[in-house]
Amino acid sequence: MLEPAYQVDVVIVGAGIAGLSAAHRLTSAGITTAVLEAAPYTGGRMSTEKIDGFRLDRVGQLLSTSSPELRLTPGLDALPLRRFAPGVLLHRDGRAQRAGAPAGGGSARGALHAVRALASAPRGGAVPPGRTGAPVGGAVDQARLGAALGRIATAPVERLLSRPELPAGQALARRGVPARTIEGFLRPLLAALLCDPELSTSSRCADLALRAFAGGRLAIPEGGADVLPELLARALPPGTVRTGVRVTSVATTSVTTAEHGRVRCRAVLLATDARAAAELLPGLRVPDFHPVTVVHHTTDDPAAAFATGASLLLDADRGGPVAHTAVLSTVDPTRAPAGRTLISSTVLGTPPQDLDAAVRTHLARLYGTSTRRWETLAVHHTPQAVPTMRPPHDLRRPVRLMAGLYVCGDHRDTSTVQGALHSAHRAATALLTDLGATGSLHTADPAPRLPKAA
Structure with a gap:
């Protein structure tokens, strides 16, 4: 029998x-799709390690409830x-x-009300419940910051993107934001x-990030970062996603894999x-990256949780080395076994040599409690965690390289979860247009079979 011209519409x-x-959008439109992943698991950097009942994110990117892409x-x-x-x-x-x-994400008055100090502590101490302190900066700074957050929460995206582009620090200073507000908050x-x-x-x-912050609430997926890719994978037809399959070369009508040889398709x-995209398509721009290290500790001492909630x-x-930290078991109790506390801390840039000791010393000051008895659960260092977005930054890098060849990811948009999802939306739209989604489509098995390697 003659071999079919192609085995699947799109290989991702x-x-x-x-x-x-992107696979979900394509399969929903009737486009047969095979997703090939070299790793033994899905999710890429949005992965979660499970240790003794703890759920430990490897990068731990923050989400916003105001993100339209999540909705x-x-x-x-x-x-x-x-x-x-x-x-x-x-x-x-x-x-x-x-x-x-502002909790509702609307008015400058609401933002002004929210930008208040609700708690304070003696030098070197944590936040005791029920105490109040001075606002961030003085009263004038507080009013300016509150009004600015209120305005940016409702500003049209097009208006923000029309502003002159500079490094964020320079832009904030030129807008008249006091240095103490920049250093102390922004x-x-x-x-x-x-x-x-x-x-x-x-x-x-940076303006887009502040808009998302001012318009909603910071959040994390319940159960770990890998819940997000797991939901997407679960919604696909059985057999669509194949892990442990390494693609060695790509063309407009096929990919070659180490395990299954050549897979023919209509588009890739x-x-x-x-970096992986540039290895398959030399000439693609490779940005610099922000390295991220996440250190996870546990303790049966509830003092840290009581201090920060x-x-x-x-x-x-x-x-110290810690940029931000949280008692994640208080935010999401499913991330730790009953009776245990999970503290996750993020170090940005190159970590110090004696990382654990430096982090413990820093956390002791931040939480106002001894960390000597805290147990280190895991240290996840990701050198290429987040693509840099230095100006000039193209927020909508092309996703269609040529007919039959497309690319998406956070390096084509903003270096966020929302940017990755938005670039996938753009790529799927371009694919559906080029494949003529309303026309005659190839009716392959919903779980296309991969050939055996020669």
């Missing part, structure tokens, strides 16, 4: 959230989110202060959102990280 290389999201991406309508306490908790000059965005906040403590990110990308979508705690002083 990479089973991260971009590839899985509109097919397959994620059932994504359970656990919210942090409104705003963030800032540790500065030995005191902890709360600064936040720098630690944007470092947590963008993994960029130096504020070298494009001011347009690269949904890997930037479900807050994201940021170090405005930059007095």
Whole structure:
């Protein structure tokens, strides 16, 4: 018998959230799809390690409840989110202060009300319940910051993208934001959102991140970061996703794998990280990356949880390696076994040599309690965690390289979960247009079979 001209409509290389999201949109439109992943698991950087009942994220990117992509991406309508306490908790000059965005995400008055210090502590101490302290900056700074958050929460995206583009730190200073507000609030906040403590990110990308923060609540997926890709994979036809399959070369009408030889198709979508995509398609731009290290501790001492509750705690002083930390078992109790506390801390940039000792010393100051008896569960270092977005940054890099060859991922959009999902949406739309989704489609088996290697 003659071999078919192709075995599947689209081959997607990479089973991260971009590839899985694109696959869902394609299969929903009747396009047969095979998702090939070299790793033994899906999700890419959105993976979670399970140790003795703990669920430990490898990168731990923060989500926002105001993100439209989380609401509109097919397959994620059932994504359970656990919210942090409104705003963030800032540790500065030995005191902890709360600064936040309006709970409803609307008015400048609401933002002004939210940007208040709700708690303070003596130098070197944690936040005792029920105490109040001074606001971030003075009354004038508080009013300006509250009004700015209120405005940016409702600003049209097009208006933010039309602003002159500079490194975020320079742009904030030129807008007249006081240095104490930048250093005491915006720098630690944007470092947590963008993994960029130096504020070298494009001011347009920083504005989008602040808009999401001001318009909603910071959150994490219930049960771990890998819940998000698992939901996407579960919504696909059985057999669509194949793990442990390494693609060695790509063309517009086929891919070659180490395990199954050549797989013929009508189009190929690269949904890997930037470096892996450039290895398959030399000439693709490879950005620099922000390295991220996540250190997970546990303790049976509830003092840390009582001190900060479900807050994201940021170090405005930059007095140690930890950029931000949280008692995740308070935010999401499913991440730790009963009676145990999970503290997850993020280190940005190159970690110090004696990482665990430096992190413990820093956390003792931030939480105001001894960390000597804390148990280190895991240390996850990801050198290429987040693509940099230095200006000029193209927020909508092309996803269609040529007819039959497409690319998506956070390196084609913003370097966030939302950016990865949005680039997948753009790539799927381009594919459906080129394949003529309303016309005659190939009717292959919904779980296409891969050939055996020669």
